[in-house]
Amino acid sequence: MSEKIDIQHLNKWLGSERETVDRITPRLANSLAGVLNESCSLVDGDIAPVGIHWCLSPDIVPMTELGADGHPARGAFLPPVPLPRRMWAGGELRFSGVFHVGDEVRRISKVTDIALKEGRSGALCFVTVHHEYTVEDAVILKERHDIVYRGLDASAKNAPAKAALMPADVMLKIDATPTLLMRYSAVTFNGHRIHYDREYCIREEFYPGLIVHGPLQANYMLRMACQMNNGRFPDCFSFRGLSPLFDGSHFTVHGKQGDEESSFWVSDANGVMTMQARSE
Numbered sequence: 001m002s003e004k005i006d007i008q009h010l011n012k013w014l015g016s017e018r019e020t021v022d023r024i025t026p027r028l029a030n031s032l033a034g035v036l037n038e039s040c041s042l043v044d045g046d047i048a049p050v051g052i053h054w055c056l057s058p059d060i061v062p063m064t065e066l067g068a069d070g071h072p073a074r075g076a077f078l079p080p081v082p083l084p085r086r087m088w089a090g091g092e093l094r095f096s097g098v099f100h101v102g103d104e105v106r107r108i109s110k111v112t113d114i115a116l117k118e119g120r121s122g123a124l125c126f127v128t129v130h131h132e133y134t135v136e137d138a139v140i141l142k143e144r145h146d147i148v149y150r151g152l153d154a155s156a157k158n159a160p161a162k163a164a165l166m167p168a169d170v171m172l173k174i175d176a177t178p179t180l181l182m183r184y185s186a187v188t189f190n191g192h193r194i195h196y197d198r199e200y201c202i203r204e205e206f207y208p209g210l211i212v213h214g215p216l217q218a219n220y221m222l223r224m225a226c227q228m229n230n231g232r233f234p235d236c237f238s239f240r241g242l243s244p245l246f247d248g249s250h251f252t253v254h255g256k257q258g259d260e261e262s263s264f265w266v267s268d269a270n271g272v273m274t275m276q277a278r279s280e
Helices: 007-013 026-035 178-187 198-203 214-228
Strands: 017-023 085-095 104-119 122-135 138-150 170-175 236-241 250-256 262-268 273-279
Touching: 007 104, 026 178, 085 214, 170 214, 178 214, 214 236, 214 250, 214 262, 214 273
Parallel strands: none
Antiparallel strands: 017 104, 085 138, 085 236, 104 122, 122 138, 170 250, 236 273, 250 262, 262 273
C-alpha cells in the first residue's frame, strides 16, 4: 500500500486552508426545501432548511478543470490521492446556532488529517477536513468531514448482507429516484458522476446503479433528529457511511429516541444498513 501511495507527498497538504463566503438566498433555501419535500415559500429571516450548510460554498471551477469523475481535479485544496473512488465516509456536526435565509456565511476549511489503511478491497486513504461556519463573527457550526478514497474492483461486492435492525420509534420511507439525486446534485452543485451518470457508474466504477449522496442521507437523519428534539438542533450529530445506497427502489430513515443520545440509521429496500448516526 505505502509503495503505491506516497503518503509523505500527500502530507504536504496537511494544514491546507481555504476561506469562502456564500449567502443563503431564498432561491437556495427553497431549492433544498423542495428536495426535502417541504414548503417552498421561505423568505429572508426565516430559519433555513436543515442541512443548508452542505449547499454552501461548493467547489466551482471551469469545465476544463474537472477530473474524469466530475469533481474538480485534485491537488488544489485537497491532496491528489491516486485512488479513483471518492466517497463521503461520514462526519460530525456541532451546532451553536441556526442558519437563517439571508445570512452571509463565512466558512474556513482546513485539511487536518491524511491516513492510509488497508481494507478488504485494497488500499484506502482517509482525508479529514474541518469546517467552521460563522455569521457576523458568531460561530454557528463546526463540522468534521471525512472523505475516503479507494481503488476499483469489479469483483468486489458493493453491499454487505442484511443485518438485524433494532426497532425504531420513527420511520420515513423515501423513493430513491434519479430525479431526487439530480435535484440534490443541483442544489449542492455536485458534479460527481456517480449520482447521475448511470453508464459511468456501471462501466467505470462497477456499481449496479446510481448512488444516493451520503450528505443527503445524513440530511434526512439530521432533520429527523431535530424533529425528535422539538425542532431544536442537537448539540452534536455524528454519522458514518456503511455501504453504498443505490437508486431504483426506496430507502428508509429510522430514528430511536434515547435518554442521553438518540440513534438513527438508513436502510435500503433489502434491509441493508447504509448509514448510521447518533445525536446528543
